[in-house]
Amino acid sequence: MLVATPVSATDSSNQEKLVAELDALRQDSIAVARETQQHQGRLAPLDRKVVLLGQDAAARRRGLEESWVEQAQLLGALERLARHPPDQMPPQPGTPLDQARSRILLAATVPALRAKARALAGEIEATAALRARLSGGQDELIELRDTLARDRERLAEISARRAELVRQLLPDTDKGASQPANAGEPDLAQLIARADAAAERREKTLLARARAGLSREKAEALTPALADPTRPHDLRSFDAAEGAMLLPVSGTVMVPLDKPADSKALSRGLTVTSLPGAVVVTPFDGKIVYAGLFHPYELVLIIRHTDGYHSLLAGLGRADIAVGQWVLGGEPVGVMPDAAEPSSSGVIYFELRRDGRPVDPQPWLAKRDESERDDAATEQKVGDQKVRE
Secondary structure (H helix, E strand, O other), rough: OOOOOOOOOOOOOHHHHHHHHHHHHHHHHHHHHHHHHHHHHHHHHHHHHHHHHHHHHHHHHHHHHHHHHHHHHHHHHHHHHOOOHHHHHHOOOOOOHEEEEEEEEHHHHHHHHHHHHHHHHHHOOOOHHHHHHHHHHHHHHHHHHOOOHHHHHHHHHHHHHHHHHHHHHHHOOOOHHOOOOOOOOHHHHHHHHHHHHHHHHHHOOOOOOHEEEHHHHHHHOOHHHHHHHOOOOOOOOHOOOOEEEOOOOOOOOEEEOOOOOOOOOOOOEEEEEOOOEEEEOOOOEEEEEEEEEEEEEEEEEEEEEOOOOEEEEEEEOOOOOOOOOEEOOOOOEEOOOOOOOOOEEEEEEEEEEEEEEOOOOOHHHHHHHHHHHHHHHHHHHHHHHHOOO
């Protein structure tokens, strides 16, 4: 378990330790989130494979049960033939012609009975093998879900510790991180503008507090970036992000429809289907400037990047990050909503904006997102083919 240790952030040596721990925790959270998404990517194909195996096994079992009378008759005939082989049977009553006809019919019947017996044995063997595969798939599915449960526990611990470190490094700043806009704000461009304004006020407050007590020369040299000890040292510029942005969830991307951009509605973004409870990560380095309601979605995160860019993640079930916190690309920021069926899909909407206007995010996405989705689709097709075989 990660347990927060109360340490005064005013002490410079302690602050350096807290900053170092926060940096390490960010990298740890990115690694755990990546592993979790990989595990989640395996869950849907495996669950589908187990369902198909179960359906096939049930159909074969029903077929065997429905042919039980025929099986009993076949086994009885084979048992009688085993006791009285055709070549050892005593002469039967009747004319020599009748006896010859009986031997011919019996000789033709025996191979057919044996062929049916071999087919029945093969069906029983195939059914047993299928049930063994089904049992193995079910065990693998249980193990994978247990692994995901441990992943979520680890991410929850990291999230709690990250929040505690931020509180220790930036005490008494809760008001500065409060919600910057009305949850019912109808215009996304206005919402982003108000969120940015609130973030700038918070940064000015931090800068004023950091400059207090310093000499004039040092105070003037202190920048907003240096005044915030929680700001990552390796924060990347978004202008260099083309081909490096991540999908917020592991899932299937739905290609957006072409339509005119409208600042009063979500548009030109990507819809991604994913499993319920799937971990949601930030697509690129930035700062959380909004976490709250926005119609028609219940929960929305807005991340401010550099160079006038913002990312919007809509449709989360829970946010594990607070307004004012910095994030690196790949850091977990929340989860998809839960659902009654483990294999059912949820939907998240992902939009990229520059200077308040929506832009197509697809050219910015890392190529590995595309290849990973192709790999997952291939794995599912192979699994389905194996089930049919």
